[in-house]
Amino acid sequence: MGEEAAKLAAAPVWSLADDELIDVLEAAHQLQQTAAALQARLVHQAETRRLPAKQGHRSTTGWLRSLLRIDPQPARELTEGAAAMGGHPELEEAVLDGQVDLRQAAVISATVTDLPTELADLPLAEAAALTEQAQATMTDMAGRLPAYQLRRVGERILAHIAPHLADRADAAALARQEARAHRRRGLTLSLPVEGMVRISGVLGAEDAATVQAALHPLCAPTPDDDRTAAQRRADALVDVCRLALRTGQLPEDGGEPAQVAVTIPFDSLATALGPAATTDTGERVSAETARRLACDARILPVVLGGAGQVLDVGRARRLATGPLRRALHIRDGGCAFPDCDRPPRWTDAHHIIAWTAGGTTSLDNLVLLCRHHHRAVHHPRTGWQIRHGTDGRPDFIPPPTIDQQQRPRRNLYHPRP
Structure with missing residues (x-):
């Protein structure tokens, strides 16, 4: 099956007429969604069997990243798709029929799962009927709206299916929204790609206002400032963090003051040549950057086993600091x-x-x-x-259950000096 799919993918497409090309593109998308639906069902079954935990992973997303060698975002989307398919047979059928894709299914599932809370004062039969109507309405809308727009519709779905309840539920919904935003808050720094780290996160409205208040004074453009607004915000965030480090009021980290620490051979500090330096996060920076950081950050020339480093503290102390x-x-x-x-x-x-x-x-x-x-x-x-x-x-x-020959393994991800 895989070989046949590969042959089909490699077939020439230049001879297709415009309408044929569109038809084939739509068919290919539907095939992709069908395969994704199968993946989601398999992942849901794996979760039911607790396979990720049995194989030593803290989450289904982490298990998928390791098993399928995929990036974090598609692993999260597949996990969300599995949750959407589980317990929602109508959504599963809609995905297989091509009415919705997995992202849309995840949005619809989240909406109808939260809806009973807003309908708690209604008789069970009426609440169940409205929940079913909400799912059907959003499934129909999925034919025109992508997932991000469908999510906004889901936030006000009662206005579409039960306008007489929408106003009454609005205040309670806002309170739940704030509580949910607080639970889901988070900040992520991606793995570096070509020297760039993507920072992404979500904050509640109150916390976002605090961050904006701290950044705004540092974001004002200056004469001859050719930075974009996004670049000014990025620089302002780094400036705020540097200011916090200079206060000396942050908690200690590993027995040392909070600081930027860069390890580099001493000779590289004095010349423009030499090996790259390494930050505490394991990322490499140029020797030139290390010399610049030396102005306001602690630079540690480290030689394992060198006379200047106490590497063996014996039994006198339990913690490694x-x-x-x-x-x-x-x-x-x-x-x-x-x-x-x-x-x-x-x-x-x-x-x-x-x-x-x-x-x-x-x-x-x-x-x-x-x-x-x-x-x-x-x-x-x-x-x-x-x-x-x-x-x-x-x-x-590893134990015999993972490798019967119990061959030694090492971490291949982290760079080695």
Whole structure:
């Protein structure tokens, strides 16, 4: 089946007439949605069987990213599609029939799931009838509106199906909207692509007003300022963060003051040549950038095992802080569990031989693990074991249920110095 689809995709299309090209494009889209519907049903079944958790993943999205090697956004969309298909057979049929796509189905599912709260004062039969009518109405509208517009319709669906209830429900809906916005607030920094990191997030209206109030004084254009408005906002956000770092009032991070820390060979600071520097997040910056950061950020020339770094604090202290923590950041690059992408600042320093069992707080007995994988290696049922290889880097031995030969694995995601 895969070979036939590949042959079809590679077939020449230059000979198609305009109307034929449009028909084939629509058919291809429908085929894609049918395949996506199948994927969503399979994901829903996998969730029912708790496969992501059984295979050591904290979420279905993370499991899909690892299993299918897809980016976070399509993994989230597939997870949302699975939730939309589960428990909504009419929506599943509408997707398979080509009436709606998975994104639209997710919007419709979310709307009808929240609707009973707004209809709580009505008799059950009337509330059920209105919920069914809302789903049918939004399914019809999906023929003309993409998912983002359909979502706005869903926010005021009662105005379409029960105008006499819309005004009464509006105040309660606003209160729920504010509470929901607070729960769903979040900020995400993407993985760097060509030196750029995408910042995305959602805030409630009140929090957004606070952020805007802090940024606005720094966003005003100056004479001969050729920055766009978006660039001025980006620069203002960085300025606010630098100002917070300079106050010295932020909580400590890993036993050290909150700071930008860049590790670079000392000679590179004095010349325009030399290897790239590395930030605490594991990202590389040029030696020139490191020299510029040296004006207002702490630059740490680190040599593992060097005389200037105390890498072995023995049994005198249980927690890995200061120079030892810095050495772990550089050696492991982040969570060392095979192919986890969590950066160093999101990790704990795990004792391979437990401190309570006599293990030392030293570089050769420590490994960085994110909170999820830290819990996983402590849980006896997972069966993962950790040991250091001959080069001093941690090896992870999977249980026989994952690899019968129990071949050692390492994290291939984080760059190595």
